[in-house]
Amino acid sequence: AQRVTQPEKLLSVFKGAPVELKCNYSYSGSPELFWYVQYSRQRLQLLLRHISRESIKGFTADLNKGETSFHLKKPFAQEEDSAMYYCALSGSKAAGNKLTFGGGTRVLVKP
Amino acid sequence: GAVVSQHPSWVICKSGTSVKIECRSLDFQATTMFWYRQFPKQSLMLMATSNEGSKATYEQGVEKDKFLINHASLTLSTLTVTSAHPEDSSFYICSARGPLGIYEQYFGPGTRLTVT
Numbered sequence: 001a002q003r004v005t006q007p008e009k010l011l012s013v014f015k016g017a018p019v020e021l022k023c024n025y026s027y028s029g030s031p032e033l034f035w036y037v038q039y040s041r042q043r044l045q046l047l048l049r050h051i052s053r054e055s056i057k058g059f060t061a062d063l064n065k066g067e068t069s070f071h072l073k074k075p076f077a078q079e080e081d082s083a084m085y086y087c088a089l090s091g092s093k094a095a096g097n098k099l100t101f102g103g104g105t106r107v108l109v110k111p
Numbered sequence: 112g113a114v115v116s117q118h119p120s121w122v123i124c125k126s127g128t129s130v131k132i133e134c135r136s137l138d139f140q141a142t143t144m145f146w147y148r149q150f151p152k153q154s155l156m157l158m159a160t161s162n163e164g165s166k167a168t169y170e171q172g173v174e175k176d177k178f179l180i181n182h183a184s185l186t187l188s189t190l191t192v193t194s195a196h197p198e199d200s201s202f203y204i205c206s207a208r209g210p211l212g213i214y215e216q217y218f219g220p221g222t223r224l225t226v227t
Contacts, residue, residue: 036218044155044204044218086154097208099145099216103154 002027002091006102013077014110021072021105023061023087032090033063033070034099039083047072047085057081077109113139113209117219124195124226132190132222134205140185141207145216146178149202161188195226 003026013019025031035047048056050063050070061072070087087102114137124130134144142163147155159169159180167180177199179191188207192199203222209215 043220044206046215097143098157098160099206100157101154 002031002089002098002100004087004089004100004102006085006087006105008105009103010106010108012108012110015079016076018073018075019077019081019107019109020074021085021087021107023070023072023102025068025070025087025089027068027089027091029091031063033061034088034090035059035061035070035072036086036088036101037083038086044086077107079109079111082107082109113215113217115141115205115207115217115219117203117205117222119222120220121223122225124224126196126226127194129191129193130195130224132192132203132205132224134188134190134207134219136186136207136217139207139209141188141209142185143208144182144188145206145208146180146188146190147204147206149204149221151202155204158190192224195224197226200224200226 005024007022033050036044037047038044059074061070063070084104084106086104088099090097090099116135118133122130144161146158148158149155157170158173159167161167161180161182163182163185169175182188206216206218209217
């Protein structure tokens with residue numbers, strides 16, 4: 001079974017401060033990990049995926065298989081980063097490449 | 112590109128009636144679409160995987176006869192909530208597997224269902 005855990009429901013930081021959203025996963029195979037973001041009154045959209053090893057909007061995330069983690073980080077938070085963030089795991093093709101979402105972390109960046 | 116729409120965006124219905132929600136991929140063909148349910152302040156829970164031309168695969172605990180899914184074309188999947196009850200009130204979101212690769216999913220804006 002695949003499982004994603006985001007331990008923090010709410011993260012409140014000041015503008016310019018670093019922010020780190022924790023994500024831990026449980027999966028027996030080789031996972032594909034994603035971070036999705038949902039801004040207020042907008043649809044869910046992909047922020048980044050681990051296989052791309054890219055940085056989007058200043059966010060990065062490193063897959064640590066030893067710790068089964070995929071934490072999302074940004075060195076200097078901006079007010080427009082305030083949103084709901086979901087970590088997600090995609091399983092095997094045999095399992096339909098289904099996405100399993102974590103509980104989500106709400107980020108509030110204060111001015 | 113890769114836009115997914117849902118219709119309606121919100122609907123109110125009476126208990127016992129059925130409601131159909133449409134999910135469309137507007138500018139790409141989606142062989143696979145997914146239906147999620149989201150309760151207030153909670154995460155998305157996958158309900159079923161819909162493959163074009165075949166029966167949907169439901170997640171454990173999701174009633175097949177309650178939530179009818181049809182994926183008749185490469186751009187349209189429908190979710191019908193049959194004999195709706197107040198506990199079915201929720202936010203229903205669909206996603207479509209995009210054209211760029213098997214892992215990319217594009218999400219619709221969601222449909223708010225309220226059963227009175």
